[in-house]
Amino acid sequence: MTEQHDVVVIGAGLVGLSVAYHLAKRGIRDVVVLEREAAHAQGSSGRSAGGVRLEFSHPSSVRFSQYGLHVLEHFEDEFGISPQFRACGYLFVTSDPSQWVALQESAVMQRDLGVAVETLAAADIRGSFAYINLPDLVGGIYGPRDGVGDPASVAYGYIRRARQLGVEVRFHVNVEGITASAGRVTGVRTASGLISTSTVVNAAGPQARAIGQMAGVDIPVHPYRRSIYVTGPFDGLPENLPMTLNLDNTSYIRREGRSILLGMSDPDEPSSELVETDPAALEKIIATILPWIPSLEHATIMRGWAGLYEISPDQSAIIGPTDDLAGFYCANGFSGHGFMHAPATGRVIAELIAGEPPFVDITPFYLSRFAHQQTARENLVI
Ligand SMILES: Cc1cc2nc3c(=O)[nH]c(=O)nc-3n(C[C@H](O)[C@H](O)[C@H](O)COP(=O)(O)OP(=O)(O)OC[C@H]3O[C@@H](n4cnc5c(N)ncnc54)[C@H](O)[C@@H]3O)c2cc1C
DSSP states (O other): OOEEOSEEEEOOSHHHHHHHHHHHHTTOOOEEEEOSSSSSSOSGGGGOOOEEOOOOSSHHHHHHHHHHHHHHHTHHHHHSSOOOOBOOOEEEEESOHHHHHHHHHHHHHHHHTTOOOEEEEHHHHHHHOTTOOOTTOOEEEEETTOEEOOHHHHHHHHHHHHHHTTOEEESSOOEEEEEEETTEEEEEEETTEEEEOSOEEEOOGGGHHHHHHHTTOOOOOEEEEEEEEEESSOOSSOTTOOEEEETTTTEEEEEETTEEEEEEOOTTOOBOOOOSOOHHHHHHHHHHHTTTSGGGGGOOEEEEEEEEEEEOTTSSOEEEEOSSSBTEEEEEOOTTOHHHHHHHHHHHHHHHHHTOOOSSOOGGGSTHHHHTTOOOOOOSOO
């Protein structure tokens, strides 16, 4: 007899687990999550910098972040686990006058949505954040409620509650195919056989495109390696250092306990599934960060890791149903924001599957935007 479930979720990262939890919370409990690795959060979710910020240029992304932040601030009440959230703030700086204009324009929209974002002229930044050395600095924005959480704790919270609500999470199960009939999903094929279902959620992170191909759906998401390094204990920067991001060169720093975490989205990194650390990436990060954070010259490097951003063409997520295959849902392409947007994504996907209107307008995030030459372009990305 063929095994059958109401919903099959592919991928046990933050997004798949959030989807499964939200389905179960809505009473859709015959849900199985299939994960090829031996444990949950082994993909991008286990390699994230854990940043959460409200400042985006697309209003739906702002609303996704507002929900994500709210969830993290109340996570322990719902999940019984601390997400280790720390409201250190986010500071974006730029030396590019047109970027500075765009930041201020986006801040107007963000404030309309209730975000307490502050726009800071160069002199304000020099006064309050003296560790930054940018001779041509023109301005920046500061989000006081933003901060950093622990993706592993959040993923564990989701998987534990989802299981308590009846969801089954299976490891060592590689999805090999998706079956369909008359334009509708009928099942998911693995080495152990066919699972019959009318609803599949693609939450395969950097492998979203490959899962789409199995379903005959083109999902334009490509993986790019992103590297992170952590210094040894370092007191040459403020203890309350905000996540500080330089939009001129995509590098950023934040505190990681007594150490400093350094990261960068190298625009020269080609698309690949490589997750090994690369000595050249470390050299480039150091060469990029030292000129604008000179005090780090005295820091040592203790460890580092790399993971994959799953990037969409307009750097906004691809979320929702697909035109060509009924019952096949995308939760993909988070372009570096999937930790903070996983809570809202899980909720809107569950709402769609339950036949309820999503709490945020996600039509701009539908896959169909690419076929219709529309864009949900996100400008505030690192
Ligand atoms: C270095 C780095 C820093 C980041 N920093 C931030 C940040 O500060 N803030 C933020 O919000 N986001 C950040 N992100 C992005 C965030 O981590 C991701 O967007 C998010 O984790 C994506 O979650 P996911 O569940 O979609 O993907 P994943 O966690 O990758 O999960 C997908 C899962 O699908 C499984 N899978 C794939 N193919 C198959 C198959 N055929 N069969 C079965 N299972 C399959 C994989 O094994 C994987 O476990 C960062 C990412 C990186 C790499």
